[in-house]
Amino acid sequence: AQSVAQPEDQVNVAEGNPLTVKCTYSVSGNPYLFWYVQYPNRGLQFLLKYITGDNLVKGSYGFEAEFNKSQTSFHLKKPSALVSDSALYFCAVRDIGGSNYQLIWGAGTKLIIKP
Amino acid sequence: DVKVTQSSRYLVKRTGEKVFLECVQDMDHENMFWYRQDPGLGLRLIYFSYDVKMKEKGDIPEGYSVSREKKERFSLILESASTNQTSMYLCASSPNGGDTDTQYFGPGTRLTVL
Numbered sequence: 001a002q003s004v005a006q007p008e009d010q011v012n013v014a015e016g017n018p019l020t021v022k023c024t025y026s027v028s029g030n031p032y033l034f035w036y037v038q039y040p041n042r043g044l045q046f047l048l049k050y051i052t053g054d055n056l057v058k059g060s061y062g063f064e065a066e067f068n069k070s071q072t073s074f075h076l077k078k079p080s081a082l083v084s085d086s087a088l089y090f091c092a093v094r095d096i097g098g099s100n101y102q103l104i105w106g107a108g109t110k111l112i113i114k115p
Numbered sequence: 116d117v118k119v120t121q122s123s124r125y126l127v128k129r130t131g132e133k134v135f136l137e138c139v140q141d142m143d144h145e146n147m148f149w150y151r152q153d154p155g156l157g158l159r160l161i162y163f164s165y166d167v168k169m170k171e172k173g174d175i176p177e178g179y180s181v182s183r184e185k186k187e188r189f190s191l192i193l194e195s196a197s198t199n200q201t202s203m204y205l206c207a208s209s210p211n212g213g214d215t216d217t218q219y220f221g222p223g224t225r226l227t228v229l
Contacts, residue, residue, distance in 0.1 A: 004157075009155070032216050034216065034217075036220075041222075042222060043119070043205065043220040043221050043222040043223055044158075044205065044207075044218075044220040045220070046217050046218070046219070049216065049217065090157060090158065092158075094216055102160055102163070102173065103160075103216065103218065105157040105158040105159075106157050107155055107156060107157040108155075108157050
């Protein structure tokens with residue numbers, strides 16, 4: 001069965017430090033991978049996606065994510081965290097070999113950036 | 116910019132009431148989705164629609180129905196609301212073609228069933 005795991009409910013980082021939000025996945029075929037962000041009292045926003053090609057994907061607001069096929073991971077990273085990055089982050093995956101195009105979502109990771 | 120709007124940000128209903136949640140998108144997207152978001156469970160798909168009058172069940176369709184009479188509008192209906200349907204409801208849309216997997220979300224409706 002397809003699944004997405006975000007092993008950390010919450011990540012705390014000091015402003016200016018690098019941040020990583022972890023995501024691992026399980027699909028039967030090749031994956032499409034996504035990160036979305038939900039700021040307080042706002043809808044989910046698309047951050048970035050991996051479809052094919054370069055394993056390092058750059059997205060909005062200075063975020064990037066690295067696809068690692070051998071570790072089945074797609075961790076979200078940013079070199080220097082801002083307080084405004086505090087939000088709820090969701091990883092999602094679609095199995096492109098599957099019969100439908102539903103996204104499978106992780107449980108979400110709350111990112112808290114402390115001044 | 117894609118805009119997805121939902122009819123209410125907050126809604127309070129009583130057990131047994133029929134509840135309508137409306138979603139409208141303005142980018143001519145073929146696909147529309149209804150999710151519910153609960154802490155620690157992420158997003159769970161209730162129903163989606165890939166065309167007018169077409170619908171498919173998601174992971175948790177029980178207690179819900181949907182309607183898509185026009186391309187831009189996708190309605191979620193709780194036939195008889197129950198307290199376990201208290202949740203945040205998110206609507207999303209996506210186009211066909213190359214960007215089909217990028218979903219655009221509305222602001223959400225926080226429904227409380229008393």
